[in-house]
Amino acid sequence: MAVTRKIPTIQDVARHAQVSAATVSRVLSSPERVSETTRKRVEEAVRATGYTINQAARSLRMRSARTLLLAAPDVGNPFYSTIVEAVIGTAGQHGYGVLVASRLGDDPNRWLSDYLNSNRADGLLLFDGSLDTSRLHDLGGAEGLPLVAAYDEPPDPAVHSVLIDNREAARRVVQFLHGLGHRQIGHVSGLSRNQSTNERLLGFETEMRALGLKIVPEWVVPGIYNMESGLGAVRKMVASGHMPTAIFAANDEMAIGVIRGLREAGLSCPGDVSVVGFDDIAVASYYDPAITTMHQPREAIGRIATEALIEIIEGDVSEERPRHVMLKSELVVRDSTRRLG
Amino acid sequence: MAVTRKIPTIQDVARHAQVSAATVSRVLSSPERVSETTRKRVEEAVRATGYTINQAARSLRMRSARTLLLAAPDVGNPFYSTIVEAVIGTAGQHGYGVLVASRLGDDPNRWLSDYLNSNRADGLLLFDGSLDTSRLHDLGGAEGLPLVAAYDEPPDPAVHSVLIDNREAARRVVQFLHGLGHRQIGHVSGLSRNQSTNERLLGFETEMRALGLKIVPEWVVPGIYNMESGLGAVRKMVASGHMPTAIFAANDEMAIGVIRGLREAGLSCPGDVSVVGFDDIAVASYYDPAITTMHQPREAIGRIATEALIEIIEGDVSEERPRHVMLKSELVVRDSTRRLG
DNA sequence: TTGTATGCGTTATCAG
DNA sequence: CTGATAACGCATACAA
Numbered sequence: 001m002a003v004t005r006k007i008p009t010i011q012d013v014a015r016h017a018q019v020s021a022a023t024v025s026r027v028l029s030s031p032e033r034v035s036e037t038t039r040k041r042v043e044e045a046v047r048a049t050g051y052t053i054n055q056a057a058r059s060l061r062m063r064s065a066r067t068l069l070l071a072a073p074d075v076g077n078p079f080y081s082t083i084v085e086a087v088i089g090t091a092g093q094h095g096y097g098v099l100v101a102s103r104l105g106d107d108p109n110r111w112l113s114d115y116l117n118s119n120r121a122d123g124l125l126l127f128d129g130s131l132d133t134s135r136l137h138d139l140g141g142a143e144g145l146p147l148v149a150a151y152d153e154p155p156d157p158a159v160h161s162v163l164i165d166n167r168e169a170a171r172r173v174v175q176f177l178h179g180l181g182h183r184q185i186g187h188v189s190g191l192s193r194n195q196s197t198n199e200r201l202l203g204f205e206t207e208m209r210a211l212g213l214k215i216v217p218e219w220v221v222p223g224i225y226n227m228e229s230g231l232g233a234v235r236k237m238v239a240s241g242h243m244p245t246a247i248f249a250a251n252d253e254m255a256i257g258v259i260r261g262l263r264e265a266g267l268s269c270p271g272d273v274s275v276v277g278f279d280d281i282a283v284a285s286y287y288d289p290a291i292t293t294m295h296q297p298r299e300a301i302g303r304i305a306t307e308a309l310i311e312i313i314e315g316d317v318s319e320e321r322p323r324h325v326m327l328k329s330e331l332v333v334r335d336s337t338r339r340l341g
Numbered sequence: 342m343a344v345t346r347k348i349p350t351i352q353d354v355a356r357h358a359q360v361s362a363a364t365v366s367r368v369l370s371s372p373e374r375v376s377e378t379t380r381k382r383v384e385e386a387v388r389a390t391g392y393t394i395n396q397a398a399r400s401l402r403m404r405s406a407r408t409l410l411l412a413a414p415d416v417g418n419p420f421y422s423t424i425v426e427a428v429i430g431t432a433g434q435h436g437y438g439v440l441v442a443s444r445l446g447d448d449p450n451r452w453l454s455d456y457l458n459s460n461r462a463d464g465l466l467l468f469d470g471s472l473d474t475s476r477l478h479d480l481g482g483a484e485g486l487p488l489v490a491a492y493d494e495p496p497d498p499a500v501h502s503v504l505i506d507n508r509e510a511a512r513r514v515v516q517f518l519h520g521l522g523h524r525q526i527g528h529v530s531g532l533s534r535n536q537s538t539n540e541r542l543l544g545f546e547t548e549m550r551a552l553g554l555k556i557v558p559e560w561v562v563p564g565i566y567n568m569e570s571g572l573g574a575v576r577k578m579v580a581s582g583h584m585p586t587a588i589f590a591a592n593d594e595m596a597i598g599v600i601r602g603l604r605e606a607g608l609s610c611p612g613d614v615s616v617v618g619f620d621d622i623a624v625a626s627y628y629d630p631a632i633t634t635m636h637q638p639r640e641a642i643g644r645i646a647t648e649a650l651i652e653i654i655e656g657d658v659s660e661e662r663p664r665h666v667m668l669k670s671e672l673v674v675r676d677s678t679r680r681l682g
Numbered sequence: 683t684t685g686t687a688t689g690c691g692t693t694a695t696c697a698g
Numbered sequence: 699c700t701g702a703t704a705a706c707g708c709a710t711a712c713a714a
Binding site: 007052053054055056057059060065067074075076077078080081082084085086088089092097098099100101102103113114115117118119120227256257259260263282283286287288 | 348393394395396397398400401406408415416417418419421422423425426429430433438439440441442443444454455456458459460461568597598600601604623624627628629
Binding site for chain 3: 009010011021022025026029053054056057058059060061062
């Protein structure tokens with residue numbers, strides 16, 4: 001069993017420096033309010049005792065934990081993990097720790113509000129659009145607990161958000177393929193519980209119609225954002241008897257699965273079928289063929305969302321209106337697409 | 342600015358249920374010590390008030406935060422992110438939250454001990470072998486703060502650890518290639534600050550010698566565990582004028598870079614050069630060619646390390662001796678390797 | 683079985 | 699500029 005060694009408290013420091021605890025506290029939080037000499041003495045005492053502030057006591061007193069709660073559907077996924085990395089970095093710069101929740105259980109809203117109410121975290125960074133609207137609102141929103149939704153559009157427009165325009169981005173993908181001469185275009189969409197999925201699908205359909213292209217039901221198949229489902233989607237298309245000349249996958253992992261499925265069916269990419277992904281995860285540029293994809297500024301999404309949340313927590317945001325930051329996405333053309341004919 | 346709504350305290354519940362705060366506390370922590378009827382009334386009051394326990398107060402009182410601190414070099418990396426996912430899940434099952442630290446700054450030891458001493462976390466899960474031994478010891482270790490090191494070997498044998506045998510695994514890789522007829526084998530190693538890197542390199546060298554194979558210096562090149570460095574390593578080999586028939590990369594991402602570099606040089610994998618990776622990240626089986634790699638049980642590493650840490654924290658571990666759990670790794674043979682000749 | 687009193691370590695208020 | 703004091707919300711020793 002661990003030997004419980006005595007952790008020095010502010011009182012120990014005070015004793016050591018021959019001042020009151022209040023003075024020590026002041027040296028730590030607002031040094032300018034303490035005289036040069038006492039400050040020096042206190043700082044020395046802090047060093048000598050090896051004192052570190054007790055956050056539990058501080059949180060209790062200040063009603064703030066200097067901790068953010070980050071909720072994502074799956075931190076193991078490279079897409080989210082990049083964002084998590086950015087959030088941790090940004091939060092750290094502002095003196096905040098990050099508590100990470102992944103794959104919330106049966107009652108995510110309850111779980112999240114417990115976390116927030118319990119004073120373990122000061123605010124919530126939500127990277128999961130699949131949460132129940134109604135309860136989400138009274139959990140956070142305009143006048144509730146600090147909450148910023150990012151990446152996936154929050155079902156409730158009253159919450160602050162940081163996003164790209166998924167619908168418009170999907171339209172640009174279709175335009176790009178159309179410009180390459182493709183007329184028969186398929187789409188592998190993602191989990192429909194994510195609003196961004198639906199936006200991409202909607203963008204796909206909208207632009208197809210706008211260009212006068214036919215949407216073939218057999219070529220529009222749902223996936224679940226992993227490689228296996230991309231592979232499965234292609235198998236379905238193959239089974240249907242005829243293939244599109246281009247496939248737009250709603251994320252890069254499904255695009256990888258699609259390319260693999262194509263090869264399995266004796267088709268080449270981009271020779272026979274062009275493939276476009278979404279997100280631009282690290283491996284996209286190293287896959288063979290290197291994947292053409294819609295780049296999402298994930299680092300920026302994580303950073304900006306974190307900064308916004310901290311501003312809200314610290315009351316720097318005077319505006320009542322929720323902020324909706326829209327970031328730019330950009331198509332990165334690589335080798336998985338080619339001009340038709 | 343957010344309207345601060347009144348968060349109910351244990352007092353509010355007590356008032357509502359017409360009992361003392363102590364009774365409410367008891368209902369929450371040891372219900373069996375309270376009479377049926379009062380308990381019912383209190384439970385009802387909890388529901389009515391929407392009470393959630395204040396963790397800050399509880400932590401202060403109990404000297405425990407029910408929170409684990411997880412430190413990894415780069416959470417954005419798919420290898421670590423899988424582990425993180427497992428840790429979060431396991432910790433959650435035991436009622437612990439997980440605070441994640443990534444890319445610690447200049448003085449990681451200081452940073453970590455601050456976190457632990459400040460009562461924000463009860464123990465540390467260390468997935469980074471690059472930390473300074475000496476200070477690590479007085480930070481945690483046998484009789485210090487609860488600490489479990491995983492994945493990378495801790496420099497200090499006094500700390501609990503959960504690992505695979507990297508050296509032995511590397512030897513098996515070489516044996517496998519040798520069995521395929523390869524005699525000219527190269528190695529792309531990783532960051533030398535990681536002990537596991539050095540173990541893999543050592544295993545490579547040991548087995549090469551044991552098999553009477555020549556270690557060609559131009560074919561043993563260091564990388565930094567990302568795809569770019571795998572590509573760079575191959576470029577160096579190519580520049581040296583002659584190539585091995587097989588390359589063992591210390592992780593899958595470098596293996597991907599290696600394969601890409603090979604192709605860039607007009608060489609095929611596995612036609613001209615066989616490639617073996619390490620870790621078995623998700624994309625390994627979907628790459629083209631599917632990558633032969635040493636599978637590390639990352640989920641198990643994360644889970645077992647977490648369980649061990651919690652046991653230590655809760656004092657279930659009576660043994661003074663540090664535990665060293667050694668997990669099995671397994672070579673997964675796919676398409677990036679082939680029999681020579 | 684339940685209530686009362688106390689203290690965990692900190693910061694803020696208010697005197698001096 | 700500094701010190702004494704109270705309060706943050708909870709869990710427990712002790713009393714009833």
